[in-house]
Amino acid sequence: MSEKQQSGVNKKMSRRNFLAAGGAAVAADALIIASVPAPLAAQASAPARYPESRGYLVYDSKKCIGCTACMLSCSLTHYGYQSLSLARIQIMQDSFGKFPNDLKISPCRQCKYPVCVTSCPVGAVYVDEANGNVRRIDSKKCVGCKTCIKMCPQQPHRTIWNHIEKKSSKCDLCVDTPHWNEKGGPGGKQACVETCPMKALKFVAEMPDQKETDGYDVNLRNNHWLNLGLVDNSKVIPPRQAAEAAGDKTTKINGNAE
Amino acid sequence: MAGGYSGKILRVNLTTKQIGTIDTAKYEEFGGGHGIGSAIFFDLVGDQLPFPAFDPRNLIIMIASPFSGTSVPGSGRCEVQGLGPMLYPIEWFGHSNFGGRFTAQLKFAGWDGIVVEGAAQDPVWINIVNDKVSIESARGIWGMDTWDTQDEISRRVLPQLKHGEWAELSNDANTTQVPAVVCCGPAGENKSRLGALLHGPGSQAALCGFGGVFGSKNLKAISAIGTGVVPIADPKALMDARLWFRQFLWDVDNPREAERFGGVFPYTLIGGSPSGGNILNRELPLTPARAAACASCPRGCRMRLSTADSNESVCAGTMMINVDGSVKFTRQGNDLMQKYGLGHWQLRPTMNYAMLLYKEGVLGKGKQIESDIPFDREGTFDYAAAIMRAIALREGAGNELAEGAARLAEKLGRYKQDVDSGKLKLTYWGLEEHYDTAIAAEWAFGSILGERDLMLHMIANYPIHWMAMSGDPYLTAEETAKLYADAMVPYQGDVFMVDYSDGPTGIYSDSTVKLVAWTKHYEKFWIGAGGFCGWRWPMCITNNTADRRGPTPQAEPRFWNAVTGKNISFADGMEIGHKIYTLDRAIWCLQGRHRDMEVFPDYAYEEKTSGYDVPMYIDGKWQYANGAGRTLDRGKVEDFKTRFYKFEGYNPENGYPTRATLEKTGLTRVADTLQSKGKLG
Numbered sequence: 001m002s003e004k005q006q007s008g009v010n011k012k013m014s015r016r017n018f019l020a021a022g023g024a025a026v027a028a029d030a031l032i033i034a035s036v037p038a039p040l041a042a043q044a045s046a047p048a049r050y051p052e053s054r055g056y057l058v059y060d061s062k063k064c065i066g067c068t069a070c071m072l073s074c075s076l077t078h079y080g081y082q083s084l085s086l087a088r089i090q091i092m093q094d095s096f097g098k099f100p101n102d103l104k105i106s107p108c109r110q111c112k113y114p115v116c117v118t119s120c121p122v123g124a125v126y127v128d129e130a131n132g133n134v135r136r137i138d139s140k141k142c143v144g145c146k147t148c149i150k151m152c153p154q155q156p157h158r159t160i161w162n163h164i165e166k167k168s169s170k171c172d173l174c175v176d177t178p179h180w181n182e183k184g185g186p187g188g189k190q191a192c193v194e195t196c197p198m199k200a201l202k203f204v205a206e207m208p209d210q211k212e213t214d215g216y217d218v219n220l221r222n223n224h225w226l227n228l229g230l231v232d233n234s235k236v237i238p239p240r241q242a243a244e245a246a247g248d249k250t251t252k253i254n255g256n257a258e
Numbered sequence: 259m260a261g262g263y264s265g266k267i268l269r270v271n272l273t274t275k276q277i278g279t280i281d282t283a284k285y286e287e288f289g290g291g292h293g294i295g296s297a298i299f300f301d302l303v304g305d306q307l308p309f310p311a312f313d314p315r316n317l318i319i320m321i322a323s324p325f326s327g328t329s330v331p332g333s334g335r336c337e338v339q340g341l342g343p344m345l346y347p348i349e350w351f352g353h354s355n356f357g358g359r360f361t362a363q364l365k366f367a368g369w370d371g372i373v374v375e376g377a378a379q380d381p382v383w384i385n386i387v388n389d390k391v392s393i394e395s396a397r398g399i400w401g402m403d404t405w406d407t408q409d410e411i412s413r414r415v416l417p418q419l420k421h422g423e424w425a426e427l428s429n430d431a432n433t434t435q436v437p438a439v440v441c442c443g444p445a446g447e448n449k450s451r452l453g454a455l456l457h458g459p460g461s462q463a464a465l466c467g468f469g470g471v472f473g474s475k476n477l478k479a480i481s482a483i484g485t486g487v488v489p490i491a492d493p494k495a496l497m498d499a500r501l502w503f504r505q506f507l508w509d510v511d512n513p514r515e516a517e518r519f520g521g522v523f524p525y526t527l528i529g530g531s532p533s534g535g536n537i538l539n540r541e542l543p544l545t546p547a548r549a550a551a552c553a554s555c556p557r558g559c560r561m562r563l564s565t566a567d568s569n570e571s572v573c574a575g576t577m578m579i580n581v582d583g584s585v586k587f588t589r590q591g592n593d594l595m596q597k598y599g600l601g602h603w604q605l606r607p608t609m610n611y612a613m614l615l616y617k618e619g620v621l622g623k624g625k626q627i628e629s630d631i632p633f634d635r636e637g638t639f640d641y642a643a644a645i646m647r648a649i650a651l652r653e654g655a656g657n658e659l660a661e662g663a664a665r666l667a668e669k670l671g672r673y674k675q676d677v678d679s680g681k682l683k684l685t686y687w688g689l690e691e692h693y694d695t696a697i698a699a700e701w702a703f704g705s706i707l708g709e710r711d712l713m714l715h716m717i718a719n720y721p722i723h724w725m726a727m728s729g730d731p732y733l734t735a736e737e738t739a740k741l742y743a744d745a746m747v748p749y750q751g752d753v754f755m756v757d758y759s760d761g762p763t764g765i766y767s768d769s770t771v772k773l774v775a776w777t778k779h780y781e782k783f784w785i786g787a788g789g790f791c792g793w794r795w796p797m798c799i800t801n802n803t804a805d806r807r808g809p810t811p812q813a814e815p816r817f818w819n820a821v822t823g824k825n826i827s828f829a830d831g832m833e834i835g836h837k838i839y840t841l842d843r844a845i846w847c848l849q850g851r852h853r854d855m856e857v858f859p860d861y862a863y864e865e866k867t868s869g870y871d872v873p874m875y876i877d878g879k880w881q882y883a884n885g886a887g888r889t890l891d892r893g894k895v896e897d898f899k900t901r902f903y904k905f906e907g908y909n910p911e912n913g914y915p916t917r918a919t920l921e922k923t924g925l926t927r928v929a930d931t932l933q934s935k936g937k938l939g
Contacts, residue, residue, distance in 0.1 A: 096408075
């Protein structure tokens with residue numbers, strides 16, 4: 001990745017200089033306190049500092065079955081092994097919980113105002129103009145200070161700590177998947193989308209509604225889903241059952257099995 | 259060990275409080291899961307057999323597979339092994355199995371499995387957090403139901419974790435996941451032979467009574483959580499295989515022939531659509547719900563409801579308790595069964611037998627077995643709650659019922675009378691008849707030649723029987739037979755393996771010998787050692803593809819080789835399955851197994867069956883038929899067994915494995931032990 005391909009707005013500080021300035025962890029904390037409010041304030045007054053990403057992951061949290069296959073494919077294609085902790089999309093479940101609050105999905109939002117980019121003290125987080133403006137982390141530059149993780153405004157944070165490499169990571173829409181035979185990124189394929197057996201993840205080119213916290217959580221279900229008896233409102237009658245109630249006997253309901 | 263394995267198995271001795279490891283590589287030849295578990299059981303206690311299931315020498319063995327924690331579809335199961343107190347007349351070395359996230363978390367914690375030995379002096383639970391393992395006091399947890407137990411243990415393991423947030427687990431590593439806990443309930447604590455293990459709200463290891471074994475060891479629970487990785491030998495090949503597998507899945511947005519079978523439940527059985535395993539949310543108005551999957555499963559047969567009742571329970575977990583006129587109370591009744599940790603599959607015959615004894619005046623107030631269980635209120639929630647509480651806590655008559663129907667009948671001196679007459683259909687090893695014994699050959703023979711109910715729906719039950727039952731099968735009987743004959747490597751080409759007639763090529767034939775052998779070998783390796791789900795695998799046919807072919811036998815070795823880096827064929831896996839089955843059989847022989855015990859009750863030979871729809875080859879033509887009116891022929895069954903033993907390399911006189919067979923499969927040390935005990939065939 002050349003410097004030209006990165007957004008030029010980040011502070012340019014080498015790993016050596018940064019560490020020499022007092023150590024990554026200490027410096028990171030200091031940076032959070034001292035420098036972060038300024039970029040955040042700047043966003044409010046000058047919102048269009050970065051070109052928008054030309055790709056986003058949206059999801060249907062009511063369609064997700066929680067198999068975590070998206071997480072495993074994410075770590076597999078990026079790292080060559082499987083791990084939930086290293087996955088750049090997280091599925092969190094409470095088996096005892098009440099639908100729909102029993103499950104949460106948290107992919108990176110490819111934010112319009114990417115705090116991870118603005119807050120990185122070494123310029124490792126950048127907007128990849130050569131790949132659809134995807135917000136990415138250059139692991140060679142990352143010094144492992146975790147600033148991007150601490151500054152991610154989402155909960156849970158979408159920048160992921162790789163405890164093995166001691167680096168931050170984040171969703172790159174599969175731009176860099178050395179362990180997959182497919183081309184990723186905007187215009188390509190995403191491992192999580194391709195793997196999801198429920199088609200509960202989708203790549204879209206248009207930016208989802210940024211004003212709503214759940215603007216990325218969309219309805220990807222059709223009548224076939226309703227016919228499984230999976231409704232999100234008790235007043236909904238699946239088309240199949242409605243047809244039966246109307247006297248259409250062409251479909252049969254068979255007995256129970258064990 | 260290139261991929262799929264962590265390299266070490268956790269070994270915990272509750273008597274000595276020692277925590278050690280076993281090198282997985284020592285047992286790699288057995289694949290994983292059930293295979294490694296059987297080998298460890300034999301090595302640790304085989305020469306001490308027989309001894310009782312509640313003896314501290316008994317083991318609880320839970321070995322993951324190379325697939326656990328990977329994206330191999332339908333591999334989220336956990337195999338549990340040990341002597342099973344539920345089984346009758348001998349507490350056979352048995353296995354049970356549950357879904358969820360436990361084996362995945364065990365692998366992420368860096369372990370290929372866990373072996374528990376001995377018994378603790380006071381109640382404990384085992385805490386696995388990555389490589390840190392400790393035996394913790396269960397004070398304040400012992401006595402809790404299975405749901406509260408999991409909640410409390412999760413809180414103790416990760417008090418800082420909030421749903422939807424990251425928590426630092428150890429060594430600078432984070433997780434958003436909750437600990438995976440498997441535990442017994444009050445039933446297990448009280449050493450009920452119906453005691454199950456629970457993971458999550460509804461995932462049961464229901465058979466064999468391992469909840470009771472937990473209780474006998476003063477072991478309340480095992481918790482696992484990890485932040486590590488599962489190595490994959492060929493990541494690109496695994497990703498390609500996973501995406502190749504999509505063609506065999508039920509397409510949620512545009513399913514093939516979505517309207518063909520009607521009803522949610524039939525097409526979840528036949529086509530593998532999501533959610534249909536929970537039968538308690540099909541009547542209008544529907545309760546809002548999601549389909550919910552075990553780790554890596556592309557099917558998601560479970561549900562989680564907006565009311566949070568019957569969450570993650572499927573099939574028997576949603577149908578053993580019936581409260582008349584109330585779906586809501588029926589769900590809650592089944593949930594109560596899960597909370598008590600009562601094994602659903604044996605609860606029903608036990609409750610039914612109790613009712614029979616009540617109606618016959620044997621059980622009740624002032625009767626031979628004194629009881630204040632309100633049998634006269636059958637069908638109410640109060641009745642269900644009272645009898646389950648009695649069994650779980652061994653209160654009053656519950657103390658007798660907790661022994662299970664078989665041992666209660668024996669105590670009353672009426673076992674033979676009630677079972678042989680068919681009043682109490684305990685068809686194989688004290689367990690209730692599941693499918694038609696006279697027709698469903700692989701199920702019946704596979705059970706009696708095993709140690710428990712076969713419980714493998716995907717061999718022929720869902721794909722063939724339920725397809726035929728739909729009234730609109732997508733394959734003719736002949737087409738089904740041909741596709742199965744293609745898929746059933748290494749016996750491919752024999753269409754009569756799925757001829758369920760009682761004619762020359764039917765259930766007593768050499769073709770069915772191969773069907774049963776194929777079933778046992780697949781059960782032991784691809785499901786038992788591979789961790790595959792019996793509701794997903796094998797897939798010899800499917801309506802999700804244009805040519806109706808399923809992924810079996812291509813998928814299994816493709817996934818195995820991608821994950822492990824080995825180069826085995828489907829037939830190689832089946833050969834390992836034969837080896838594992840032979841080892842299991844050797845263990846049963848050390849416990850007292852003889853071919854004379856492998857017999858069905860008299861009713862199977864005398865009571866005419868009501869039928870079971872499957873392919874049959876009758877008068878030179880294939881057809882779907884149900885065989886109604888058939889009874890088993892005792893002589894033909896015995897002749898079938900003789901040919902089966904020979905086929906598998908066992909002595910037909912007694913069913914014992916021969917030295918030649920054991921040595922050929924690399925089990926020479928097993929042959930030596932059998933010989934020293936006079937059990938060599």
